[in-house]
Amino acid sequence: MESVFEVIAEPSRRAILSLLAGSEQSVGEIEQRLQMSQSAVSKHLRVLREAGFVEASVDAQRRLYRLRLEPLKEVDRWLEPFRQFWEAHVDALERHLDQMEQAERMKGRDQSQRRGSHSARNTK
Amino acid sequence: MESVFEVIAEPSRRAILSLLAGSEQSVGEIEQRLQMSQSAVSKHLRVLREAGFVEASVDAQRRLYRLRLEPLKEVDRWLEPFRQFWEAHVDALERHLDQMEQAERMKGRDQSQRRGSHSARNTK
C-alpha cells in the first residue's frame, strides 16, 4: 500500500477523507457517521496516516484526526498533464470536442465480438 | 473494478495513460515501450476501456488506443473540495501552518459534536 492511488482506491477511505474535509473528527465520530466498525475505521486511518493523508492529535483517550494535503496534492500533480487537455483552448479544440462527444455517447458502450461483421475498413 | 480510483490504482495502468497522453498507441507499441507482456497490456487496456479511460479504433489487425478524458475529470472533480485548501497558499514552508490554521478554523466552526458516545448521545 505504498502509493497514494492505492490508498484512495478504497471507498471507505475516500469517505473518511471527505468527512475530514469538513472538520477534524475522532475515531468514534467517524465510526458513527460512516457506519463502519471501530476496527475498520482504525485500520483505514492507519493506512491513511502512514500514507500521510491524515494526522492525529491526542485528546485524552481519543485521537482527533484531520486532513493533510500533501498526498492529495500528489494526485493533483499526476492529473496535471491530463488536465491540460480539457483546459486547453482553440488550437486543440477540435480533438477535445471529439473526446467529449465520445464521452456523451459512452452510455451504452459495449464491445461485443461482432461475429460476421464485415466492416473491415482497412486503408490504414 | 467499478470505480475510476481502483482503475488508476495500478501503476501499469497509470503508465499506459501517461503514454497515451502523448499520442495514441497500438497494443504492440505499449507493450514495447512499457516492457510488459502482451497479455498484461491487453488486460489492462480492457480494464481501462471498460472504465472509459481509453477507446480503440481498428487499424487492420491492430487496435489504436487513445485517451478519453471523462474518467480523469471524475478524479479531478473528487479532488475539487480538497483543492480549495491549498489554493490559497503554495509556499512549501507554509504548508504546515496552513493546515494548522485550517484545523483551527474547523474547530471553531463545528463544536456541536464533541464528546459523543456510541450510546444514544449526539446532536446535542
Add this chain to the structure above:
DNA sequence: ACAGTATATGCCTTGATAAGCATATGCCGA
C-alpha cells in the same frame, strides 16, 4: 486500584486481482 471509555492491533477467513502461459479470434497478403 478499579471500572469504563477510546483506540489500536493480531489472527483468521474470504474475495479480488495481476501476471504468465496457452490458445482463440480476426485480419492481412500471396
Add this chain to the structure above:
DNA sequence: TCGGCATATGCTTATCAAGGCATATACTGT
C-alpha cells in the same frame, strides 16, 4: 486457401487487502 501477425481471452496460481472478532493498550475519574 494458407501462414503469419496483432490482439483478446480462458485458466491457474500467488499475493494481498478488507473486515470481523477478540484482545491489548492507554487514558480517565473516583
